[in-house]
Amino acid sequence: MRTLIFLSLISLAFLHGCQPRQGGMAGGGAATDAASRVYVAPGELDEFYAFFSGGFSGQLSVYGLPSGRLLKIIPVFSVDGEKGYGFNEETKPLLETSFGFIPWDDAHHPQLSHTNGIPDGRWVFINGNNTPRIARIDLITFETAEIIEIPNSGGNHSSPYATENTEYILAGTRFSVPFPQQDVPISSYKETFKGVLSFISVDPKTGHMELAFQVLLPAFNYDLARAGKGKSHGWSFYTSYNVEQAHTLLEANASQYDKDFIAAVNWKKAEEYVKAGKAKEMPASYFHNIYDDNSHMATSKEIKTVKVLIPSECPDMVYFLPTPKSPHGVDVDPTGEYIVGAGKLSADMSVHSFSKILEAIENEAFETHIDGIPVLKYEEIVAGIVSSGGLGPLHTEFDDNGHAYTTFFISSEIVKWKVGTWEVVDRAPCYYSVGHLMIPGGDSKKPFGKYMVAMNKITKDRYLPTGPELNHAAQLYDISGDKIQLLLDFPTVGEPHYAQAIPAHLVAPNSKKYFSLEDNVHPHVTKKESDTRVVREGNVVRVYMTTIRSHFAPDNIEGIRVGDKVYFHVTNLEQDWDVPHGFAVMGAHNAELLIMPGQTETLLWEPDRPGVFPFYCTDFCSALHQEMQGYARVSTKGSDTPLKWWVGKQE
Amino acid sequence: MKNLPRILMILSALLLVFVFFFPIWSITLYAPQYPGGVTMYIWINKITGDTPGTLQNINILNHYVGMKMIEPDSIPELKYFQFIIGGMGLIAMALAWVNRKPFYLAWAIFFVILGALGIYDFYLWEYDYGHNLSPDAPIKVPGMTYQPPLFGKKTLLNFVAYSYPYWGSLFFGLSVISGFLAYLFYKKRKK
Numbered sequence: 001m002r003t004l005i006f007l008s009l010i011s012l013a014f015l016h017g018c019q020p021r022q023g024g025m026a027g028g029g030a031a032t033d034a035a036s037r038v039y040v041a042p043g044e045l046d047e048f049y050a051f052f053s054g055g056f057s058g059q060l061s062v063y064g065l066p067s068g069r070l071l072k073i074i075p076v077f078s079v080d081g082e083k084g085y086g087f088n089e090e091t092k093p094l095l096e097t098s099f100g101f102i103p104w105d106d107a108h109h110p111q112l113s114h115t116n117g118i119p120d121g122r123w124v125f126i127n128g129n130n131t132p133r134i135a136r137i138d139l140i141t142f143e144t145a146e147i148i149e150i151p152n153s154g155g156n157h158s159s160p161y162a163t164e165n166t167e168y169i170l171a172g173t174r175f176s177v178p179f180p181q182q183d184v185p186i187s188s189y190k191e192t193f194k195g196v197l198s199f200i201s202v203d204p205k206t207g208h209m210e211l212a213f214q215v216l217l218p219a220f221n222y223d224l225a226r227a228g229k230g231k232s233h234g235w236s237f238y239t240s241y242n243v244e245q246a247h248t249l250l251e252a253n254a255s256q257y258d259k260d261f262i263a264a265v266n267w268k269k270a271e272e273y274v275k276a277g278k279a280k281e282m283p284a285s286y287f288h289n290i291y292d293d294n295s296h297m298a299t300s301k302e303i304k305t306v307k308v309l310i311p312s313e314c315p316d317m318v319y320f321l322p323t324p325k326s327p328h329g330v331d332v333d334p335t336g337e338y339i340v341g342a343g344k345l346s347a348d349m350s351v352h353s354f355s356k357i358l359e360a361i362e363n364e365a366f367e368t369h370i371d372g373i374p375v376l377k378y379e380e381i382v383a384g385i386v387s388s389g390g391l392g393p394l395h396t397e398f399d400d401n402g403h404a405y406t407t408f409f410i411s412s413e414i415v416k417w418k419v420g421t422w423e424v425v426d427r428a429p430c431y432y433s434v435g436h437l438m439i440p441g442g443d444s445k446k447p448f449g450k451y452m453v454a455m456n457k458i459t460k461d462r463y464l465p466t467g468p469e470l471n472h473a474a475q476l477y478d479i480s481g482d483k484i485q486l487l488l489d490f491p492t493v494g495e496p497h498y499a500q501a502i503p504a505h506l507v508a509p510n511s512k513k514y515f516s517l518e519d520n521v522h523p524h525v526t527k528k529e530s531d532t533r534v535v536r537e538g539n540v541v542r543v544y545m546t547t548i549r550s551h552f553a554p555d556n557i558e559g560i561r562v563g564d565k566v567y568f569h570v571t572n573l574e575q576d577w578d579v580p581h582g583f584a585v586m587g588a589h590n591a592e593l594l595i596m597p598g599q600t601e602t603l604l605w606e607p608d609r610p611g612v613f614p615f616y617c618t619d620f621c622s623a624l625h626q627e628m629q630g631y632a633r634v635s636t637k638g639s640d641t642p643l644k645w646w647v648g649k650q651e
Numbered sequence: 652m653k654n655l656p657r658i659l660m661i662l663s664a665l666l667l668v669f670v671f672f673f674p675i676w677s678i679t680l681y682a683p684q685y686p687g688g689v690t691m692y693i694w695i696n697k698i699t700g701d702t703p704g705t706l707q708n709i710n711i712l713n714h715y716v717g718m719k720m721i722e723p724d725s726i727p728e729l730k731y732f733q734f735i736i737g738g739m740g741l742i743a744m745a746l747a748w749v750n751r752k753p754f755y756l757a758w759a760i761f762f763v764i765l766g767a768l769g770i771y772d773f774y775l776w777e778y779d780y781g782h783n784l785s786p787d788a789p790i791k792v793p794g795m796t797y798q799p800p801l802f803g804k805k806t807l808l809n810f811v812a813y814s815y816p817y818w819g820s821l822f823f824g825l826s827v828i829s830g831f832l833a834y835l836f837y838k839k840r841k842k
């Protein structure tokens with residue numbers, strides 16, 4: 001009897017052991033001493049800044065690595081009530097487009113600026129996918145400094161990738177659209193639609209962007225891009241799918257052909273054609289918005305023409321590289337020799353050789369021509385095949401020891417392989433269904449290596465459940481040894497499609513602490529409390545207000561009438577680090593102001609009823625923050641309440 | 652070295668030039684919110700801080716307990732003290748030319764007295780800032796005064812204040828010593 005009980009216990013244990021445990025495979029398989037390797041002790045600082053795109057949040061999140069601590073969310077394409085971004089008068093012009101004010105976008109790919117093919121810590125660029133735009137974020141202020149709209153694009157996905165010295169930021173259209181945009185039957189896709197690649201030049205001093213030229217290509221879906229580097233500097237590469245040119249049920253209709261293309265563009269050649277006057281000046285409408293750190297305001301300008309190059313008129317500028325199975329990522333190794341195309345519907349990856357591409361062009365090893373663009377022979381350009389054993393390859397980054405790491409969405413893993421021999425040397429599971437991955441400097445000529453982050457599309461049971469919607473999971477791995485080791489899981493904001501990281505010492509010393517009040521040239525700045533005033537211009541009332549711990553000046557205002565447009569121009573007189581003041585007024589239809597020291601910001605308030613309405617400081621600024629408040633009296637339309645304002649005198 | 656006293660007296664004058672280029676005193680405040688400290692520098696003719704905003708920041712902190720604003724423009728010593736130092740330098744040059752032993756001693760003693768008066772004056776200012784508090788102060792702690800230390804460390808509510816002479820005072824001191832040496836060497840040789 002005793003033996004029987006014993007046996008049944010054993011069999012129960014066996015049965016239980018056969019089922020995978022909940023909570024991921026064996027709890028996630030972290031390395032045994034993972035905790036100490038990601039622990040950044042209180043008061044200590046992270047080794048890397050990591051910039052994660054917000055995906056459908058439209059913003060850019062800044063994390064510290066290896067801790068996975070969220071440092072800041074920088075509003076870029078979406079309005080952000082927390083910071084008043086897109087709500088205050090100063091930042092509204094940043095979100096102007098040819099479609100008017102657009103308060104949201106889908107931000108996919110952060111790109112650090114490069115010098116000599118290495119991240120230099122000056123700017124981060126990021127794409128707006130839905131209403132095609134590219135933003136530049138300044139790493140001195142960690143704020144959006146500039147946004148440029150891209151005309152003739154239908155979905156700015158293959159963007160924004162930097163050339164070796166950030167000469168250009170690359171952009172391509174995921175959705176081809178009629179060129180020029182017009183009312184045509186959708187079934188005329190093959191005849192009237194085009195795919196456009198854009199080259200945005202970047203001023204090396206100011207960072208200011210300009211749409212230098214566009215290249216008109218057949219109506220495929222241009223998915224992702226990378227610039228060449230080292231020996232392939234001067235070229236850029238774009239994956240395409242839907243070479244079938246389907247316009248409905250793409251999941252089947254665009255997956256028919258065995259191979260799609262990587263478009264290879266010789267942009268130095270394109271530059272020459274532009275200089276030689278070969279570009280057509282086409283009518284367009286797109287907006288260019290710049291924020292100025294001294295006036296603390298953005299200005300917006302419409303631009304009405306764009307230069308377009310047509311490959312059939314510009315030989316030797318564009319080539320198509322046949323690449324199997326709807327390639328998604330196209331990644332260039334640190335030497336610039338190998339171009340990895342990840343055919344997302346296959347198990348294997350084709351790696352093209354840049355030298356072989358040049359040779360094939362030299363020998364005119366062309367399969368055919370499409371719209372005057374030579375299609376190179378696949379066998380002539382392929383350097384090797386990575387037989388990964390995984391399914392659904394998407395993206396590849398590189399370490400500092402000659403390895404490549406590729407994500408596999410379907411088999412939910414990252415595979416490490418050797419560049420040149422194509423042999424798989426290690427693999428690590430991801431929780432779950434990894435999209436992009438990131439290695440600090442992993443897209444550059446000199447990867448910093450050490451860590452790798454997987455950005456996963458599916459979260460499920462990784463964290464405490466929070467209802468149907470879950471934050472996306474990121475995973476941090478140590479790649480300094482032979483084996484990939486999982487260190488940390490952390491939730492992210494929105495859907496980070498891609499991230500980039502840079503050693504903190506290249507950025508932190510430049511970080512601004514506050515704006516100099518002396519340098520503030522905002523047209524409505526108030527630099528001294530004695531200059532504060534309220535001015536009426538018709539039904540516009542301008543309140544020239546200051547903040548300093550712990551009061552507003554003025555803090556009592558009378559003489560506002562229903563129907564007035566009241567502009568609170570608030571200047572923060574503080575000149576110390578981390579002393580922002582907030583400003584919120586009851587019934588405002590926008591948001592708060594969050595004013596950094598030395599800055600001026602403006603809130604529009606349109607009171608719709610008589611009464612006395614409080615306003616107050618929203619950022620806990622000091623011991624007497626709760627006392628930092630005031631009243632605005634609103635009288636009926638046409639009333640003769642005199643315009644008065646004061647601070648500090650009790651009547 | 653017949654000319655040694657003269658050289659020392661000229662050195663006294665030259666050392667005073669440095670007093671114009673370095674603060675004479677520094678006061679540093681530490682608090683939980685100011686891990687790096689906030690330092691104010693007192694010069695013979697101005698008050699500065701470790702950042703352009705320091706004086707404003709100290710005034711903001713001080714106003715909570717009712718201390719007066721530190722306004723360099725309203726402190727007369729900052730206007731005339733530089734002329735005293737400059738004048739003493741010119742006198743030193745003149746004395747080096749005259750080269751009389753008792754004058755050297757007189758100059759040095761007078762300068763010591765001036766220095767002592769300066770420090771006493773500084774103490775009076777500190778006393779005034781620390782005790783002459785506004786009755787409307789938001790934070791009133793019964794019995795509490797906020798006079799910073801003249802020399803050394805003192806805890807004032809959440810702040811710990813450190814007050815020490817700075818480079819300017821060192822040059823001042825060396826100038827005085829050089830004056831005394833001029834007197835001493837003169838004396839020795841005549842005996």
